[in-house]
Amino acid sequence: MNIFRLVGDMTHLASVLVLLLKIHTIKSCAGISLKTQELYALVFATRYLDIFTHYVSFYNTVMKLIFLGSSFSIVWYIRRHKLVRRSYDKDHDTFRHLFLVLPCLILALLIHEKFTFREVTWTFSLYLEAVAILPQLVLLQRTRNIDNLTGQYVFLLGAYRALYILNWVYRYFTEPHYVHWITWIAGTVQTLLYADFFYYYFQSWKNNVRLELPA
Numbered sequence: 109m110n111i112f113r114l115v116g117d118m119t120h121l122a123s124v125l126v127l128l129l130k131i132h133t134i135k136s137c138a139g140i141s142l143k144t145q146e147l148y149a150l151v152f153a154t155r156y157l158d159i160f161t162h163y164v165s166f167y168n169t170v171m172k173l174i175f176l177g178s179s180f181s182i183v184w185y186i187r188r189h190k191l192v193r194r195s196y197d198k199d200h201d202t203f204r205h206l207f208l209v210l211p212c213l214i215l216a217l218l219i220h221e222k223f224t225f226r227e228v229t230w231t232f233s234l235y236l237e238a239v240a241i242l243p244q245l246v247l248l249q250r251t252r253n254i255d256n257l258t259g260q261y262v263f264l265l266g267a268y269r270a271l272y273i274l275n276w277v278y279r280y281f282t283e284p285h286y287v288h289w290i291t292w293i294a295g296t297v298q299t300l301l302y303a304d305f306f307y308y309y310f311q312s313w314k315n316n317v318r319l320e321l322p323a
Contacts (some may be wrong), residue, residue, distance in 0.1 A: 109167075110278050116271035117171060126180045130257040131185050131267035139251060139258040142186045143243035149179040149211070150266035151240060155233035158163040158226065200250040203243035212236040221290065231290060238298040241265065245305060245321075254319045263309050266302030269295055 131137055156172045163169065185192045218230035244262060247253055272295055279286045307319065312319040 110275060110282075112271050112275035116275055117269055119264050120206060120268035121171075121174065123261050123268060123284075124175070125189055126257055126261045126264060127182060128178060130261070131182065131192055134257075135191040136318075137186045137192050139248065139255055140196075141201050141203070141244040141247045142183065142196060142198075143201055143203050144177065144247075145182045147152060147205055147208065147236060147240035147243070149183050151237045152176050152179050154229040154236075159283075163262060166232045182209065197247070197251065201243065201247050203246050205243050207311075208239050208242065209236065212239070212301055214221055219290065221288075232234045235293040238294040239299070239301070241301055245301065248305070249321045249323055252320050252323065254321070259309060259312075259319045262302075262305060265307060266299065269299045269302075273299060298313050 127140065130140075152172075152175045156176055159169065159172050159176070186196050187193060212235035213217055213232055215235050216228050220228055220231040240260075248258070248262070273292075276288070276295070308321055309319060
């Protein structure tokens with residue numbers, strides 16, 4: 109554990125709390141892509157298959173439970189909650205997210221560190237997480253105007269992965285034989301997908317105007 113990893117984890121946790129705050133208190137999921145949330149639920153389900161068989165630390169187990177529980181609860185809220193689901197913008201959230209799943213699975217079967225079920229599912233989760241934000245970004249471009257909580261959620265989600273890149277750089281220079289090309293490349297692709305959003309987020313913050321992405 110190092111400061112970049114810790115801050116990255118806390119930023120990721122903060123993004124989830126912001127989204128849950130929006131959904132639970134305002135009873136609204138306006139501007140939130142169900143497609144992205146379903147992809148994240150699949151990411152965590154395949155990444156944490158070892159939650160009851162491979163113990164790392166209390167911290168690690170708690171974080172796994174939080175991300176698993178929160179991802180599936182968010183999907184439930186948007187799909188089933190009688191008030192929240194009314195605000196779901198299904199007319200604009202039309203990204204065919206299932207088309208992201210198969211290429212990621214095929215890539216995981218072809219490019220992995222070790223050909224075992226556990227390793228392939230872990231690698232699949234890395235590839236899928238790299239592109240899971242795409243439906244959300246497309247939805248924000250279509251709706252144009254973005255409320256503060258939704259903007260903060262996406263910003264924190266992108267910032268978490270950027271902090272993880274710093275974590276990898278730190279570990280590369282401080283730990284012998286620390287090389288994980290698949291993780292590094294997937295994480296870099298994921299961060300680059302946020303570049304456009306980051307630009308407009310900081311522009312809106314600097315000019316004190318409402319965040320709006322170009323169509």
